[in-house]
Amino acid sequence: MSPRYYIVTTLLVLAATAGISVWKQKQTTREIFMVFCQVLLGFVVIVAVVAGFAKLMEVLGIAQSGFIL
Numbered sequence: 915m916s917p918r919y920y921i922v923t924t925l926l927v928l929a930a931t932a933g934i935s936v937w938k939q940k941q942t943t944r945e946i947f948m949v950f951c952q953v954l955l956g957f958v959v960i961v962a963v964v965a966g967f968a969k970l971m972e973v974l975g976i977a978q979s980g981f982i983l
Contacts (some may be wrong), residue, residue: 927950927953927957928934930953931950935949
């Protein structure tokens with residue numbers, strides 16, 4: 915994968931963390947770090963669900979291998 919995708923993903927996670935921290939009025943480093951962990955976990959869950967759904971469609975013969983990329 916291109917480094918561009920990693921940079922964009924990092925910026926999305928940081929922007930979401932900053933936005934949620936401001937919205938929920940988090941001020942300490944620990945609180946912001948907890949928001950960061952929650953955003954990161956949420957992102958990982960979303961990616962895992964999409965990848966799992968793609969694999970399920972491949973196994974059922976609905977889609978070809980690698981169509982999600």
